[in-house]
Amino acid sequence: MFRKLFSASVAQSNLHHCHLLLIPITNIQKPFTPANFIPNLVTESCFVARFQDITPFPRFSSSYSGMGDSRRPLSVPIPAVDKADKSELLRALETSLGSSFSSEPLIPNPKPLIIVISGPSGVGKDAVIKKLREAREGLHFVVTATSRAKRPGEVDGKDYFFVSKGEFQSMVERNELLEHALVYGDYKGIPKQQIREFMGKGYDIVLRVDVQGAQTLRKILGNSAVFIFVVAESEMAMVERLVDRKTETKESLLVRIATAREEVKHLQNFDYVVVNAKGKLENAVTLVSSIIDAEKAKREKSSRNCEDNRSK
Numbered sequence: 001m002f003r004k005l006f007s008a009s010v011a012q013s014n015l016h017h018c019h020l021l022l023i024p025i026t027n028i029q030k031p032f033t034p035a036n037f038i039p040n041l042v043t044e045s046c047f048v049a050r051f052q053d054i055t056p057f058p059r060f061s062s063s064y065s066g067m068g069d070s071r072r073p074l075s076v077p078i079p080a081v082d083k084a085d086k087s088e089l090l091r092a093l094e095t096s097l098g099s100s101f102s103s104e105p106l107i108p109n110p111k112p113l114i115i116v117i118s119g120p121s122g123v124g125k126d127a128v129i130k131k132l133r134e135a136r137e138g139l140h141f142v143v144t145a146t147s148r149a150k151r152p153g154e155v156d157g158k159d160y161f162f163v164s165k166g167e168f169q170s171m172v173e174r175n176e177l178l179e180h181a182l183v184y185g186d187y188k189g190i191p192k193q194q195i196r197e198f199m200g201k202g203y204d205i206v207l208r209v210d211v212q213g214a215q216t217l218r219k220i221l222g223n224s225a226v227f228i229f230v231v232a233e234s235e236m237a238m239v240e241r242l243v244d245r246k247t248e249t250k251e252s253l254l255v256r257i258a259t260a261r262e263e264v265k266h267l268q269n270f271d272y273v274v275v276n277a278k279g280k281l282e283n284a285v286t287l288v289s290s291i292i293d294a295e296k297a298k299r300e301k302s303s304r305n306c307e308d309n310r311s312k
């Protein structure tokens with residue numbers, strides 16, 4: 001496995017700083033990650049960033065080529081900080097430290113994230129996602145294909161791709177779906193093409209799936225995706241929402257409620273739980289948005305994947 005340090009130490013320097021070490025790892029073989037799912041699109045390699053107590057600096061300007069040891073910094077006077085011209089001070093600091101200051105980003109841009117939003121029927125997944133769509137940019141909400149009938153107000157191609165059972169079967173046969181399942185008598189599936197296309201453009205991806213689908217996606221995506229479980233504050237609140245929605249028959253209500261009782265037992269498979277309490281939809285949306293921000297700032301998830309891969 002190819003590895004290369006993007007950092008070099010300064011010989012004879014007595015400076016010891018906490019410094020960023022970047023290790024690109026290529027030719028990784030693993031079942032599925034956003035990176036290898038989208039070949040040549042997201043990243044060619046995976047960068048592990050961590051702080052280590054090493055000495056700076058990787059680059060040295062050509063002005064040091066005349067030195068006996070080309071890596072040794074010059075000893076130059078540094079002007080007084082309160083009196084010196086800023087650019088003069090910066091130049092003197094660069095010279096003393098042995099390299100110019102780079103304006104390049106210290107770490108690569110975060111890779112696109114896949115966010116899986118799931119939960120029992122009627123907890124408000126669609127309502128949360130609708131608001132999230134309005135609140136955030138840079139997210140692509142994958143439009144699920146479904147064989148179920150359109151509900152009032154739903155728009156084909158925006159809320160779902162409404163297809164016949166026959167059309168759905170054809171999509172399965174053409175291997176166009178990342179995951180699919182029969183949910184309450186209707187098929188639902190996630191088109192792969194949208195994920196490829198929008199991850200390639202740098203978008204974070206939001207997938208909305210039932211709990212059964214989330215379990216399948218966990219097996220496919222592992223820890224490379226963030227799994228959020230949405231719940232109502234109580235079973236009563238969830239049932240009331242389903243009843244008030246007026247989209248279900250009494251038979252369908254019975255199935256959905258019985259299924260929901262089973263589904264809450266699968267909470268441990270998720271990374272986060274968001275309670276969507278009655279009249280507090282905005283709070284739930286804010287929490288989901290904060291989770292996305294935190295996950296994008298936290299790079300251990302992708303680093304951990306890299307570590308996992310390196311050991312394989």
Ligand SMILES: Nc1ncnc2c1ncn2[C@@H]1O[C@H](COP(=O)(O)OP(=O)(O)OP(=O)(O)O)[C@@H](O)[C@H]1O
Pocket residue numbers: 119120121122123124125126127128241242244245276277278279280281
């Ligand atoms: N915080 C909330 N307070 C009150 N009503 C809500 C709240 N969140 C959602 N609802 C309402 O509850 C009903 C169910 O919500 P929604 O359709 O989004 O659930 P869902 O989880 O997507 O359900 P399904 O999985 O069956 O499609 C809708 O009528 C919605 O407007």
